[in-house]
Amino acid sequence: MKLEYIGLSELSGSLIVLEGVQGAAYDEMAEITLDSGEQRWGRVILIDGDRVVLQVFEGARGISLENARTHFTGKPMDIALSREMLGRVFDGAGRPIDGLGELFPEVRRNINGAAINPVSRQYPRDCIYTGISAIDGCATLIRGQKLPIFSGSGMKHNELAAQLVRQAKVAGEEGDFAIVFAAMGVKNDTAEFFRRNFEEAGALQRVVMFLNLASDPIIERILTPRCALTAAEYLAFDHGYHVLVIMTDMTSYCEAVREFSSSKGEIPSRKGFPAYLYSDLASLYERAGMIRGRKGSVTQVPILTMPNDDITH
Structure with a gap:
């Protein structure tokens, strides 16, 4: 089963923030899919309880709080x-x-x-x-x-x-x-x-x-x-x-x-x-x-x- 987190809680520059995330690990890779079908990659850089901050490799241009779905791959880069x-x-x-x-x-x-x-x-x-x-x-x-x-x-x-x-x-x-x-x-x-x-x-x-x-x-x-x-x-x-x-x-x-x-x-x-x-x-x-x-x-x-x-x- 593929678990995806829909939407974001914060967006700042090339950083995106998700809340309610369970089981994420530092340096773990994440796949970010936009409503347009475009896929980008991010890396977990900060974990605070169930709050996770990711750095998006390709930048956050075109990403909004509502148009992104995030899947954590369970492995580092x-x-x-x-x-x-x-x-x-x-x-x-x-x-x-x-x-x-x-x-x-x-x-x-x-x-x-x-x-x-x-x-x-x-x-x-x-x-x-x-x-x-x-x-x-x-x-x-x-x-x-x-x-x-x-x-x-x-x-x-x-x-x-x-x-x-x-x-x-x-x-x-x-x-x-x-x-x-x-x-x-x-x-x-x-x-x-x-x-x-x-x-x-x-x-x-x-x-x-x-x-x-x-x-x-x-x-x-x-x-x-x-x-x-x-x-x-x-x-x-x-x-x-x-x-x-x-x-x-x-x-x-x-x-x-x-x-x-x-x-x-x-x-x-x-x-x-x-x-x-x-x-x-x-x-x-x-x-x-x-x-x-x-x-x-x-x-x-x-x-x-x-x-x-x-x-x-």
Whole structure:
């Protein structure tokens, strides 16, 4: 039996509120059907007794208090995964946008993932060559670790990210190598620069691209690194790839978290960011590593821009 809740109790921006809901869970996905037959997706972000707040991915334009029916799916957001992802381009929520059709999944996984158990971690010993002397010689990128890059105003961090994709290779051990590239809050011309650059260099076939544009909903920007890391974990620990995850720009991600927190009415902390921002970032960064008994690895290079060149931002 399919249970649907008819109508809404409140509507604010991209948030919708239902009352009298039983059995909903945090992060659970919901299907919202309008009277016109249009379907949209939302995610539970707040539960207060029988009152549930959902964030609508596609925005709430066209939704009213009377024209929506909501069905809770009973599961969190997941993403379709397959080795066919290599060479493909997806939006921030993991939907193909390259015109090559839908992905035929081998498996679907929850995008929230989990940090690797410290007991099962394998000690990192090998590096990834980037072809950039300042990194290879002074701040070596160790396989299974994290190497953040801080960019000031006017610095060409996009060109650096593209250079990393073109030149990176695994050292010290044979194995398949792949790159998961996640761009958050980028303009259309920047997204086209990345795609064209990878194609011209012949690197696109080893890259899984997730592109979240500046005009896309902020909820997709929050999902983008989680989708990218879920794809990386699948390639690394299910198929033995050594995966380099490049995420740019993490500052756009943090600003999306701030806007999202403000829309929920949470009390802001330093510079308006929510108090849980650092634990939220840790839940992403701690998904890098190697697991004892598994062949693959996940290495991260998050790129952050510093507003007004303030490294304390």
